[in-house]
Amino acid sequence: MITEHHLHSPIQPPRRTLMGPGPSDVSPSVLSAMASPTVGHLDPYFLQIMDEVQDMLRTIFHTTNELTLAVSGTGSAGMEACVVNLLEPGDKIVVCTNGVFGGRMADVASRIGAEVVQIERPFGEVFSVEEVAEVVKKEKPKVVGIVHAETSTGAAQSLKEISEVVHETDALLLVDCVTSLGGMPVKIDEWNVDAAYSGTQKCLSCPPGLAPVTFSSRALAAMDARKTKVSSWYLDMSMVRAYWGGSRAYHHTAPINMNFALHQALRLVLDEGMENRFSRHYANHCALKAGLQAMGIQFAVADDHQLPMLNAVKIPDGIDDATIRGQLLNWFGIEIGGGLGPMKGKTWRIGLMGESSQSSHVLLFLAALDQCLLHAGYQLTPGAGVAAANDFYRTTITD
Amino acid sequence: MITEHHLHSPIQPPRRTLMGPGPSDVSPSVLSAMASPTVGHLDPYFLQIMDEVQDMLRTIFHTTNELTLAVSGTGSAGMEACVVNLLEPGDKIVVCTNGVFGGRMADVASRIGAEVVQIERPFGEVFSVEEVAEVVKKEKPKVVGIVHAETSTGAAQSLKEISEVVHETDALLLVDCVTSLGGMPVKIDEWNVDAAYSGTQKCLSCPPGLAPVTFSSRALAAMDARKTKVSSWYLDMSMVRAYWGGSRAYHHTAPINMNFALHQALRLVLDEGMENRFSRHYANHCALKAGLQAMGIQFAVADDHQLPMLNAVKIPDGIDDATIRGQLLNWFGIEIGGGLGPMKGKTWRIGLMGESSQSSHVLLFLAALDQCLLHAGYQLTPGAGVAAANDFYRTTITD
Numbered sequence: 037m038i039t040e041h042h043l044h045s046p047i048q049p050p051r052r053t054l055m056g057p058g059p060s061d062v063s064p065s066v067l068s069a070m071a072s073p074t075v076g077h078l079d080p081y082f083l084q085i086m087d088e089v090q091d092m093l094r095t096i097f098h099t100t101n102e103l104t105l106a107v108s109g110t111g112s113a114g115m116e117a118c119v120v121n122l123l124e125p126g127d128k129i130v131v132c133t134n135g136v137f138g139g140r141m142a143d144v145a146s147r148i149g150a151e152v153v154q155i156e157r158p159f160g161e162v163f164s165v166e167e168v169a170e171v172v173k174k175e176k177p178k179v180v181g182i183v184h185a186e187t188s189t190g191a192a193q194s195l196k197e198i199s200e201v202v203h204e205t206d207a208l209l210l211v212d213c214v215t216s217l218g219g220m221p222v223k224i225d226e227w228n229v230d231a232a233y234s235g236t237q238k239c240l241s242c243p244p245g246l247a248p249v250t251f252s253s254r255a256l257a258a259m260d261a262r263k264t265k266v267s268s269w270y271l272d273m274s275m276v277r278a279y280w281g282g283s284r285a286y287h288h289t290a291p292i293n294m295n296f297a298l299h300q301a302l303r304l305v306l307d308e309g310m311e312n313r314f315s316r317h318y319a320n321h322c323a324l325k326a327g328l329q330a331m332g333i334q335f336a337v338a339d340d341h342q343l344p345m346l347n348a349v350k351i352p353d354g355i356d357d358a359t360i361r362g363q364l365l366n367w368f369g370i371e372i373g374g375g376l377g378p379m380k381g382k383t384w385r386i387g388l389m390g391e392s393s394q395s396s397h398v399l400l401f402l403a404a405l406d407q408c409l410l411h412a413g414y415q416l417t418p419g420a421g422v423a424a425a426n427d428f429y430r431t432t433i434t435d
Numbered sequence: 436m437i438t439e440h441h442l443h444s445p446i447q448p449p450r451r452t453l454m455g456p457g458p459s460d461v462s463p464s465v466l467s468a469m470a471s472p473t474v475g476h477l478d479p480y481f482l483q484i485m486d487e488v489q490d491m492l493r494t495i496f497h498t499t500n501e502l503t504l505a506v507s508g509t510g511s512a513g514m515e516a517c518v519v520n521l522l523e524p525g526d527k528i529v530v531c532t533n534g535v536f537g538g539r540m541a542d543v544a545s546r547i548g549a550e551v552v553q554i555e556r557p558f559g560e561v562f563s564v565e566e567v568a569e570v571v572k573k574e575k576p577k578v579v580g581i582v583h584a585e586t587s588t589g590a591a592q593s594l595k596e597i598s599e600v601v602h603e604t605d606a607l608l609l610v611d612c613v614t615s616l617g618g619m620p621v622k623i624d625e626w627n628v629d630a631a632y633s634g635t636q637k638c639l640s641c642p643p644g645l646a647p648v649t650f651s652s653r654a655l656a657a658m659d660a661r662k663t664k665v666s667s668w669y670l671d672m673s674m675v676r677a678y679w680g681g682s683r684a685y686h687h688t689a690p691i692n693m694n695f696a697l698h699q700a701l702r703l704v705l706d707e708g709m710e711n712r713f714s715r716h717y718a719n720h721c722a723l724k725a726g727l728q729a730m731g732i733q734f735a736v737a738d739d740h741q742l743p744m745l746n747a748v749k750i751p752d753g754i755d756d757a758t759i760r761g762q763l764l765n766w767f768g769i770e771i772g773g774g775l776g777p778m779k780g781k782t783w784r785i786g787l788m789g790e791s792s793q794s795s796h797v798l799l800f801l802a803a804l805d806q807c808l809l810h811a812g813y814q815l816t817p818g819a820g821v822a823a824a825n826d827f828y829r830t831t832i833t834d
Contacts, residue, residue: 043702043705043706044487044490044491044698044702046464046468046699046702047468047471047484047695047698047699048471049471049472049473049474049478049480049481049695050474050478050480051472052472052474052475052478054473054474054475056475058688059473059474059475059476059688059691061472061473062472062473065445067470067471067472067473067692068470069445069446070469070470070692071466071467071469071470072446072447072448072466073448073450073451073461073466074448074453074458074460074461074466074636074642074643075448075449075451075453075458075770076451076453076455076458076770077458077643079448079449079451079764079770080764081448081449082448085446088443091443092443108508108509108512108644109507109508109512109669110507110687110688110689110690111687111688112668112669112686112687112688113507113508113669113687116667116668116669140668143668144668146664147664147665147666147667147668148666235688237473237688237691243473243690243691243692243693244473244476244688244689244690244691245507245644245690245692245693265545265546266546267546267547267666267667268515268546268666268667269511269515269539269542269543269546270508270511270512270515286775287511288509288510288511288512289457289458289509289510289511289634289636289643290509290643291509291642291643291644291690291693292458292642292643293466293469293642293644293696294642294644294690294693296446296448297692299443299446300445300446303442303443303445306442307442365478365479371474371475371478376685
């Protein structure tokens with residue numbers, strides 16, 4: 037405990053280039069919107085901002101779902117909001133687990149007394165339509181949960197056909213879009229997704245603190261048919277939606293300034309145009325990949341399901357994970373992520389999310405990694421990574 | 436749904452003077468800290484900021500409790516964090532309910548299968564030591580929950596003697612300090628409080644989005660002795676404390692910039708000095724009261740348990756609640772709060788919290804209310820409220 041007269045120093049963060057699994061770099065205009073003067077949570081101006089946030093989230097989720105809003109917590113609170121509102125004790129959920137976040141969804145569901153059936157794939161792999169069809173037919177769950185973009189592994193899961201087999205039964209499809217939203221197509225209505233959650237600090241490039249969610253009319257009907265109250269008061273959508281919707285009934289005090297930030301972040305997404313944004317994410321992923329391959333570094337995920345915004349690569353033999361990440365941070369201010377779960381010490385996770393998906397970030401990272409690897413005695417042709425990435429840019433980018 | 440090419444206008448909030456039940460006015464230095472560049476949630480710099488936030492929260496809570504931190508949600512998430520970590524299904528909690536927030540605590544507890552016993556006092560009243568002693572002796576609960584500063588009614592609850600009778604049994608004392616922390620003494624250790632939660636947007640004058648909490652070693656022991664997992668994954672303190680504590684194990688991505696804001700808000704509290712801050716809150720409350728009484732407006736709470744930071748007053752007969760609040764907002768940019776629950780339409784809640792507890796706010800509000808009431812045909816001597824408040828300041832404030 038400090039005394040009153042020994043104050044800590046004011047906030048003055050070091051300069052960082054955020055290329056981990058989130059948070060990503062935040063635009064100065066988003067930081068500036070966040071620093072606008074606070075108004076009341078029932079102020080007519082704030083109610084208008086809530087409407088506009090919902091409106092923009094619907095566009096970005098590609099949905100007309102009325103119940104689309106930002107939960108007042110980080111991405112994991114969005115996950116919990118979806119799970120605890122859709123499930124009652126004794127309800128069955130099938131969770132497709134191929135990484136940390138599928139496992140987390142199963143944990144959240146089990147805590148409220150749901151019956152959890154997990155099907156598993158090794159970290160880095162994805163699920164086939166057939167295996168999901170089989171378990172759904174056998175288990176007849178109320179909800180099937182799956183992760184679109186596994187932040188822990190860098191794997192992209194196709195959803196459209198899985199949604200079809202899920203909906204051959206009465207089940208609801210719940211999708212984790214934390215890392216995909218804003219960086220690759222997330223088509224809630226076209227894919228017939230019943231509930232989805234995301235986070236603000238990945239491809240939306242807003243600081244962490246809010247969790248966009250959306251619920252279909254079928255999900256709404258299931259929630260309206262509940263026999264028990266939602267286990268969480270804070271995340272009970274029957275009350276949260278009254279605040280965000282027509283009646284404006286006070287529930288909790290929303291994080292006003294965080295919503296200001298999200299509003300500006302969503303404006304930037306729409307101003308860029310989503311197709312442009314997705315192309316940018318894909319191009320920088322390809323450039324990074326070309327560079328890494330030229331340095332002899334391999335992806336931990338097969339070519340056909342690599343995420344553009346989260347590049348999981350194998351740490352070369354003989355190279356120490358923590359040493360290199362520490363040097364990237366301390367020498368160059370670059371943050372990348374280590375592996376989670378069974379991938380700890382075995383992979384690096386290089387994020388190219390939102391504002392961090394830039395050719396300048398790709399080149400800087402490759403140049404810095406070059407230096408760190410040479411320092412560690414790794415055999416590579418100095419500059420080969422940067423040269424390969426520049427080759428890619430030169431042949432694909434036009435003014 | 437909007438198309439990509441019709442952007443909403445950028446964030447540009449109207450100028451407000453926040454004198455409702457929270458959020459309160461936020462210092463520019465807090466907004467500026469919040470707008471500092473985002474760093475990673477495991478960045479050494481952010482880990483240091485987390486330590487410093489904990490350190491300053493301990494000072495402000497008057498505690499040495501190790502488990503003292505900011506939950507990643509608003510005040511109600513702090514309430515839920517305390518309730519769901521302390522209670523398992525079947526555990527008994529006595530909730531002392533004399534307003535909306537006691538009622539909320541009972542609701543939160545009942546949702547996770549706790550046995551809830553409520554004792555009630557009418558809105559605006561407080562509990563005697565004797566009635567708490569009686570119910571505790573009879574019910575032998577695991578937890579007794581009570582609200583220190585009822586934001587819905589403006590009533591201040593004494594805690595020290597109640598804590599003594601609670602601790603004559605094995606019960607744990609859980610206290611809602613959402614509105615009191617930073618504006619009046621909250622002495623966790625001296626009063627032997629086992630768990631407490633607060634919010635950032637009241638007397639700490641930080642935007643909403645975090646919930647300071649603290650747990651005693653007895654509360655920790657009770658949590659360690661749980662037989663079941665905490666119902667909420669997001670709020671499970673056994674994992675949250677590993678992230679805030681020594682192991683730094685990743686749990687969720689903390690709202691980085693919100694913590695920057697809280698850090699600066701706490702620095703301002705300590706820089707002012709807590710005793711000075713409490714005196715300031717009390718003086719402005721007295722000035723407001725003198726002014727309102729001169730205008731013939733009475734408090735809704737008895738003299739001996741009025742909160743300094745939340746002044747609940749009776750709306751005069753024949754005066755329409757919404758009309759006056761609308762005029763205060765639209766003519767003068769002043770936000771005050773209406774009544775909640777049974778007090779809806781009957782009381783106004785005038786906040787003088789943190790940065791909003793200023794003589795200039797008191798005088799502006801009295802002058803503006805004067806105008807609105809005269810416009811409504813209310814009988815009063817124009818300027819009487821301002822004159823009485825100025826009298827108070829003149830006789831008590833020295834340079």
